[in-house]
Amino acid sequence: MSTTVLDRRSLLKATGSFALAFSLAGVPALGQSPAPRLPGSLSSNRKLDAWIRINADGTVTLLTGKVELGQGILTAFTQLCADELDVDIGRVRVISGDTGLCPNEGTTAGSFSMPNGGTAVRLAAAEVRHILVQMAAEHLGLPAERLEVKDGTVTEREGSRSTTYWELLGGRKLERDATASIKPKPIRQRRYIGQSVPRIDLPAKVTGEAAFVQDLRPDGLVHGRVVRQPAYGARLVGVDTAAVEAMPGVIRVVRNGDFLAVVAEKEWQAIAAAKALRQAARWEERQALPTHAGIYDWLLAQKTRDIAIKSDARGEGPAPARVLEATYRRPYQMHASIGPSAAIAEMRDDILTIDTHSQSVFETAVAIAHMVGLPPAKVRCRHRDGAGCYGHNGADDAAADAALLARELPGRPVRVQWMREDEHAWEPYGSAMVLKVKAGLDGKGDVLDWDYQLWSTPHGTRPGGNPGNLLTGRMLANAFAMPEPQNGGPPNFAADRNAIALYGFPGHKVTTHFITEMPLRVSSHRGLGAYANVFAIESFMDELALAAGADPLEYRLRQTPDERGRAVMRKAAERFGWAKFSKSPGRGRGIAYARYKTVATYCAVCLEVEVDRASGAVKVVRAVVAGDAGEAVSPDGIANQLEGGLIQSLSWTLKEEVRFDDRRVLSRDWDSYPILTFSEVPPVEVEIVDRPGQPFLGAGEASQGPTAAALANAIADAVGVRLRELPLTPEKVKKALA
Numbered sequence: 001m002s003t004t005v006l007d008r009r010s011l012l013k014a015t016g017s018f019a020l021a022f023s024l025a026g027v028p029a030l031g032q033s034p035a036p037r038l039p040g041s042l043s044s045n046r047k048l049d050a051w052i053r054i055n056a057d058g059t060v061t062l063l064t065g066k067v068e069l070g071q072g073i074l075t076a077f078t079q080l081c082a083d084e085l086d087v088d089i090g091r092v093r094v095i096s097g098d099t100g101l102c103p104n105e106g107t108t109a110g111s112f113s114m115p116n117g118g119t120a121v122r123l124a125a126a127e128v129r130h131i132l133v134q135m136a137a138e139h140l141g142l143p144a145e146r147l148e149v150k151d152g153t154v155t156e157r158e159g160s161r162s163t164t165y166w167e168l169l170g171g172r173k174l175e176r177d178a179t180a181s182i183k184p185k186p187i188r189q190r191r192y193i194g195q196s197v198p199r200i201d202l203p204a205k206v207t208g209e210a211a212f213v214q215d216l217r218p219d220g221l222v223h224g225r226v227v228r229q230p231a232y233g234a235r236l237v238g239v240d241t242a243a244v245e246a247m248p249g250v251i252r253v254v255r256n257g258d259f260l261a262v263v264a265e266k267e268w269q270a271i272a273a274a275k276a277l278r279q280a281a282r283w284e285e286r287q288a289l290p291t292h293a294g295i296y297d298w299l300l301a302q303k304t305r306d307i308a309i310k311s312d313a314r315g316e317g318p319a320p321a322r323v324l325e326a327t328y329r330r331p332y333q334m335h336a337s338i339g340p341s342a343a344i345a346e347m348r349d350d351i352l353t354i355d356t357h358s359q360s361v362f363e364t365a366v367a368i369a370h371m372v373g374l375p376p377a378k379v380r381c382r383h384r385d386g387a388g389c390y391g392h393n394g395a396d397d398a399a400a401d402a403a404l405l406a407r408e409l410p411g412r413p414v415r416v417q418w419m420r421e422d423e424h425a426w427e428p429y430g431s432a433m434v435l436k437v438k439a440g441l442d443g444k445g446d447v448l449d450w451d452y453q454l455w456s457t458p459h460g461t462r463p464g465g466n467p468g469n470l471l472t473g474r475m476l477a478n479a480f481a482m483p484e485p486q487n488g489g490p491p492n493f494a495a496d497r498n499a500i501a502l503y504g505f506p507g508h509k510v511t512t513h514f515i516t517e518m519p520l521r522v523s524s525h526r527g528l529g530a531y532a533n534v535f536a537i538e539s540f541m542d543e544l545a546l547a548a549g550a551d552p553l554e555y556r557l558r559q560t561p562d563e564r565g566r567a568v569m570r571k572a573a574e575r576f577g578w579a580k581f582s583k584s585p586g587r588g589r590g591i592a593y594a595r596y597k598t599v600a601t602y603c604a605v606c607l608e609v610e611v612d613r614a615s616g617a618v619k620v621v622r623a624v625v626a627g628d629a630g631e632a633v634s635p636d637g638i639a640n641q642l643e644g645g646l647i648q649s650l651s652w653t654l655k656e657e658v659r660f661d662d663r664r665v666l667s668r669d670w671d672s673y674p675i676l677t678f679s680e681v682p683p684v685e686v687e688i689v690d691r692p693g694q695p696f697l698g699a700g701e702a703s704q705g706p707t708a709a710a711l712a713n714a715i716a717d718a719v720g721v722r723l724r725e726l727p728l729t730p731e732k733v734k735k736a737l738a
Contacts, residue, residue, distance in 0.1 A: 038180045040119030041065070045103035049173045051124040052081065054132070056170030058152070060085060060092045065105030066117040067097035067359060067383040068201050069390060070644075071700050072637035073113045075199045077121045079192040079633055084125035084184055086149040087165070089192055094200065097383025099365045107360040107462060109391075109524060110492060111600050111698030118633065118696050126182045128174065135168045187692045194692065196636035201385065213357045213384035214342045214417060221344070222251060223267040224405045224416040225274035227260040228426055229475075231664040232520070233287025236260060244277045253277065254408055257477035263405055263414060271419075285663060289519050292659045295432045296329050299455045304513035307487065310500050314507030320440025320448050324547060326540055327436045329725040330532035332429040332520055332658035334667070336675060339387025341394030341427070342417040345402035347410040352379045354406075356399040357386025364396045364463045368403045371467035371480065379403075390648075390700065392462050392523035394418055394427040400472040421668040426471060429658055430525025431457045431495065435536035440507075445548020446559060449507035452537070456495035457515045458485035459528040471521075487514045488528075492597045498530035498705060501537050502595055503559040520660065526648065527701040530596060534705025535653075535712065535726065538592035542713040543722065552591055552713065553578055562595070562602075564628050564689075569593050569604045571687045572626035576606035586611050587621070588718025592709035594702070601702035602628040602689075605646060607682075609714040613737060616730030618715060620650060620682040625707075628689035630697040639686040641699040646684055649707035651676035657727050 037043050045051070045065075053061040062081045068074045074094050082089040095101055097108075105117055129149065136154035137144040140161050147154050155162040187194075204211040229236075241253040244262060249269030254261045262277055264270035290298035344355040352374060358364045361381040369379040386395060402416040418426075433456040440449035461482070467473030468480040488494035496512040525531075545555035553573050560566050573579070573591065581589050588611070593604040608621040625642045632638055655674050659666045667673035708726065716722045721736035 038178060039123060040116040041103065041105045042120045042123060042178050042180055045105070045120070046177045048124055048128055048176050048178050050103040051121065052085070052128050054128075054165050054169040056166055058091065058166050060087055062092055062094045062121065063102045064094065064096045064117055064121065065102045065362065066113045067108045067361065068385055069108060069359065070388040071113070071641055072199050072201070072634060073117070074201060075197065076114065076118060076634040076637055078200060079195070079197060080118055080122045081125045083190050083192045084122055085129050085152070087152045089197065091152065097361045098380070099362050099382075100380040104362045106362065109359055111596060111700045111702070113700075114633070114696035114698050122184050123180045123182070124178055126184050127178055127180070130182045131174060131176060132165050132168055136163050139163055139168060193633050194635070194690070196634060205385070211385055212339065213344065213355055213386055214339055216344055216355060216384065216415075218344065218346075218413045220411075221413050221415055222263050222265055222409065223270040224261055224263045224402065224414050225270040225419070226401050226416065226422070227262075227274055227278045227281060228422050229258065230283050231285045231287065232289065234283040234285045236281060237284050238282040239277070240280050241277070244273050244280060247273050247276065252408060254405060256404070257479060258475040259404065259472060261401065261405060263409060289660055289662050289664075291662055292331060292657065295331070295519070296434050298519065299432065299434050299457070299515060302515045302517060304455065304515055305487075307496070307512040307514060308509070309490065309493065309496050309512055310508055310510040312508040314449055317448070317506070318442070321443045322441045322547070323438065324441065324544060325436070325438035326543060326724060327434065328532070328536035328539060329435070330433040330535065331726060332432045332522070333525060333652055333656045334424060334429050334658055334673065335389040335391050335393040335427055335525065336656070336673060337387045337389045337393055337423065340418040340420060340423040341386070341398040342415065343395070343399040343402040344413050344415045345399070345406035346413040347406045350378060352403055352406060354379070354381045354399050354403055355384045356381055356395055357384055358395045358399055359392070360396065360462050363465045364399055366465035367396075367463035367467045367470055367473070368400055370465070371400060371470060371473045372403055372407050390526040391430070392428050394423055396463050397426070397471040400470040404472055424668045424673055425665040426521070428461060428521045428523030430531070431459055431522045431529070433495070433529065433532045435532060437536060437540045439540070439544060441544065441548065445544065445550060445555075447503065447505045447544065450501060450505040450509065452499060452501070452510045453513065454496060454499055454511075454529070454533065455513040455515065456529060457518050457522050458487065459494040459497075459522065459524060460488060461485050461523040484516055487512065491599050493529070495529040496533070497528045497597055498533045498537075498594055500598060502562065502565060502593070502598065503556070504561040505559070520658065520665070526645070527596075527704045530594070530701065531649070531652070531704045531708060532726070534592065534594045535708040538594065538706065538709030539712045539722070539724065542590070542709075542716065556591075556593060564602050565593060565595060568602045568626045568628050568689060571689060572604035572606045572624050575626065575685055575687050576624040578606060581608075583717070586613060586718055588714045588716070590710040590712065590714030590717055592706040592713060594705050596698070596702040601697045601699045603642065603702040603706050605703060605706040605710040607707070607710045607714045609711065609718055611715055611718045611733065613719060616733035616737070618654060618728060618730070618733065620680075620711070623682050623684045624687070625684065625703050626687040626689065627699055627702055628691065628697070629699040629702070630694040631692050632688055632690040633696070635688055635690065638688055638699045642686050642703045643684045645701065645703035646707045647676065647681055649704040650681075650711065652704070653708040653711050653727055655727055655729070
């Protein structure tokens with residue numbers, strides 16, 4: 001079978017222009033009634049041809065606006081497409097995250113890929129199959145009920161007549177709107193859904209092919225390096241570029257306001273020239289920072305926008321027998337991608353094409369278009385795999401850097417890769433937070449009144465089509481102002497994601513004190529506010545269980561109304577051996593639970609730790625995580641997400657904190673920002689509660705919060721001290737023990 005796919009030029013011709021990503025598809029004409037809302041991403045991308053193409057060479061092209069970040073999503077989409085179309089999975093070729101070709105599904109974030117993108121792929125494929133069977137019935141002169149499909153061949157049952165998808169449609173467009181009226185296959189007829197098939201993105205990565213954007217080397221490539229400000233708020237007051245312009249291989253030095261960069265023929269030449277340019281630049285530093293030690297006092301002192309996201313009063317009843325309260329803190333934390341951000345941009349024939357590992361290619365393309373003064377239809381972003389980050393790191397900014405330099409050198413692809421210190425010092429971090437919780441308990445220790453308050457700066461400053469959200473856009477001579485950041489609303493929230501506890505408390509109040517000012521640059525860090533909120537809520541639940549003299553698992557179960565939540569807690573505890581755990585000096589166990597965003601995957605984590613009282617060092621001995629993500633299309637993919645999230649959370653919770661003084665960020669390398677090492681990763685066991693036929697819930701960000709709380713709870717169980725400020729370092733353990 002040929003492996004040729006529909007080439008990009010043919011697809012561009014078919015879509016008419018690069019403006020597909022920015023069209024108003026699905027919006028009714030004036031005077032028309034609005035079309036009924038369709039499930040998932042079909043709602044804004046109604047054309048079946050936007051999703052699936054049947055090619056004359058016997059292949060199927062699946063197009064999706066969601067992108068691969070290492071979560072295995074394109075493999076799961078391929079499984080859905082192959083099963084619902086009734087074709088061999090090897091026939092399916094995927095094009096993702098190309099703003100000139102793919103349906104606009106917005107940002108790949110928030111564990112929405114399966115609920116929105118996966119649902120759209122499943123329903124589109126099922127409907128395309130239905131249409132093709134109807135076409136085959138007409139072609140063969142047979143009732144559709146007498147036909148069956150196997151690997152794209154439509155055959156008469158108990159007969160010899162047949163045709164194929166490729167004969168019926170190969171290379172032509174369906175030109176049909178989706179209706180979402182065709183039911184997916186019954187469970188018993190599925191071949192790939194629910195199975196762990198080999199990941200389609202891994203072979204090239206394992207064999208060392210040019211799989212990552214950092215690896216791409218197109219013909220005529222030149223290399224750019226940007227000289228960053230030495231500190232937040234610094235202004236470039238002067239630079240002598242003559243000596244740098246004379247250096248070997250240097251093509252151009254570019255200055256635009258506070259943006260300073262160099263382009264050279266070879267990468268090392270660009271690095272050397274950037275170093276010399278940095279020494280030649282004169283900066284004026286202005287901004288004072290509150291320091292990493294002072295950030296919590298700073299948060300509590302700021303003017304806030306207060307939002308009551310839950311205000312259930314208990315009503316009449318007995319006064320609490322006892323009241324407990326506690327305060328928890330989370331520092332700034334970074335994505336710290338091991339591969340620094342990179343992009344390649346080329347200006348050719350009035351089209352600016354950017355290869356980027358951005359999670360928001362559609363919105364980033366619009367933001368860059370405005371930044372460089374081009375119509376959005378003239379800027380095309382193509383997603384390429386990056387080093388992974390699960391959040392808004394420097395990928396969009398590197399794309400903007402490359403775009404700006406490419407406009408200076410039309411016809412030459414310009415590659416920009418950030419240096420390690422740029423990545424650490426200038427990527428948008430996860431926000432620092434202060435979380436205060438107070439509970440009134442009845443005589444049994446159960447919660448009567450729950451009052452939860454949080455203070456946080458923003459958790460979302462992605463490009464969103466606005467160049468003021470790009471680091472480069474704010475540095476230009478005609479700088480773009482950063483728009484005032486907003487906090488997300490229900491049911492998914494942002495700073496207050498997972499701030500509503502999942503327990504059946506009679507009185508339940510949650511207040512967000514939202515701060516729009518940002519001492520350090522912040523945006524979407526994996527899970528947004530959920531990591532800190534679950535850490536605080538589930539740590540406090542353990543404290544309440546201790547006060548009630550109750551087992552932490554039993555205490556949670558008796559106050560959890562959701563049976564699926566109870567099921568994952570029981571599943572994790574059973575696999576862990578909670579009831580049989582034998583406590584010994586310095587060793588302890590911990591459990592924590594959450595349902596991500598209160599609408600996505602249910603997750604429970606059990607950890608066993610060993611704490612050295614002399615040094616304060618914490619060793620995680622073993623981990624068990626149980627998850628219910630609805631229907632499991634790719635069990636291995638879900639397991640990878642739960643396990644990977646747990647490991648990343650252990651790194652955050654044990655080690656990670658952005659340190660800064662009153663002038664600049666100090667965490668600029670791996671010594672000053674350590675992360676978990678391979679030798680520190682415990683054995684991890686994963687239990688998946690599969691629910692065939694149930695909606696997809698999304699598992700990418702489910703395990704981080706429960707892991708942090710389970711770790712704090714296990715430390716408290718091991719040595720009897722409660723740590724409430726992240727990260728849980730040996731120094732903090734020793735101080736608490738003292």
